[in-house]
Amino acid sequence: MAGPLPRYLLPDNAEIVDGRLHVGGCDVGELADEYGTPLFVYDEQHLRARCREAVAAFPDGVAYATKAFLCRAMARLAFDEGMSLDVATGGELAVALAAGVSADRLVFHGNDKSEKELAEALDAGVGRIVVDSFDEMDRIERLVASGLPAPDVLVRITPGVEAHTHEFVRTGQDDTKFGFTVSAGLADEAVRRAAKSPAMRLRGVHAHIGSQVFRLDSFVEAARIVARMAAPYRPEELSLGGGLGVPYVEGETAPSITEWAEALLGACREEGVEARVTAEPGRAITAAAAVTVYRVGVIKEIPGIRTYVAVDGGMSDNPRPVLYGSGYETFRPTTTDAPRPRRVRVVGKHCESGDVLVPDAWVPDDLAVGDLLATPVTGAYGHSMGSNYNKVLRPPVLFCRDGDARVVVRRETYEDLLRLDVG
Ligand code: LLP
Helix, strand or coil, X not given: CECCCCHHHCCCCEEEECCEEEECCEEHHHHHHHXXXXXXXXXXXXXXXXXHHHHHHCCCCEEEEHHHCCCHHHHHHHHHCCCEEEECCHHHHHHHHHCCCCHHHEEECCCCCCHHHHHHHHHHCCCEEEECCHHHHHHHHHHHHCCCCCCEEEEEEECCCCCCCCHHHECCCCCCCCCEECCCCHHHHHHHHHHHCCCCEEEEEECCCECCECCHHHHHHHHHHHHHHHHHHCCCEEEXXXXXXXXXXXCCCXXXXXXXXXXXXXXXXXXXXXXEEEECCCHHXXXXXXXXXXXXXXXXEECCCEXXXXXXXXXXXXXXXXXXXXXXXXXXXXXXXXXXXXXXXXXXXXXCCCCEEEEEEEECCCCCCCCEEEEECCCCCCHHHCCCHHHCCCCCEEEEECCEEEEEECCCXXXXXXXXXXX
């Protein structure tokens, strides 16, 4: 038995009017009727508020990690609110540039940037390249020798800190594909090489220990190691990555962006850091801003075993439960504050048993076929990790604000599915 959905899992500008959920002043049930389901509904002012909080909390600069959720409207919004943008592939770079973000406000990441991607980044004049390997340095040197401008770089180091999170999203430990390992001496070697290379201007070092991390002590420990490692080189900038966790289900709590920043900046102060200290949150900016709205298509009760509730999306719009065993709440957005006494398994419409959205979901007793069912906190790594599996059409994205809903990504069509198919 679960009570009504906890309010703090909903976007900032959510209101419940006669049981019906409104986001950014728009009735979610009406949006579902108008735009169809599944549907990503974002509270635009929530996104803006988190960007502003980050900008205020990191006075030396902060980038939005676009992998969490990217489309042109999101890139523009983060940029307009004063954030830089972290891009991790040529594709993310292209979308950010297409949105009109100034190249000098882009930070280019990636453990295997291709020569083509690097050439695009140098050509555009990105503000920072975060160099991840010696092979990448070779590529940058070749490109600069061929006439492209030398970039400003940060060297990504691996501090040897175990973040308390799912192993798939841990990146700070020594055994990782990312960055230059401090304990193995690779970080020093990389910094020395970058400092000497005429093909790059070394601005500082970068570290990112993982994602969906709740404990500030892991961040503080990593910040101290980064500060100490970099000190002899007198860096201009220390970028401490992203990774701040958010609550997804009842009972979870996480530090705010402001608390996280205070911990990071405090650790750097104590270490006597004079460099600019920057960061790049993704999830903490976008996750709680959105809800995904589905429609229930099938309810199958297997007596004595369990009840399955199938909705019209699934692992193609949210692969996180399958990939990481991530938990979500569910609720009916037309009776948002109704008790949820009935335990069911919410599954998608894909052709495999692993296509589970919520293994043990609590829903209203009278949930029926045709009802809407929503999952909150789906604004990060849902749309961005979505797929066309089973040729399911990717859902649209709405930004809602002051009672107006605008489509920022439209629903896919069958024509879209065939657009690349030239056979
Ligand atoms: N900076 C770097 C270098 C990163 O690799 C990441 C995330 C971030 C910043 C932003 O981290 P955030 O603040 O969003 O935690 N798909 C996974 C998360 C993968 C994160 C990858 N890197 C998930 O759905 O939980």
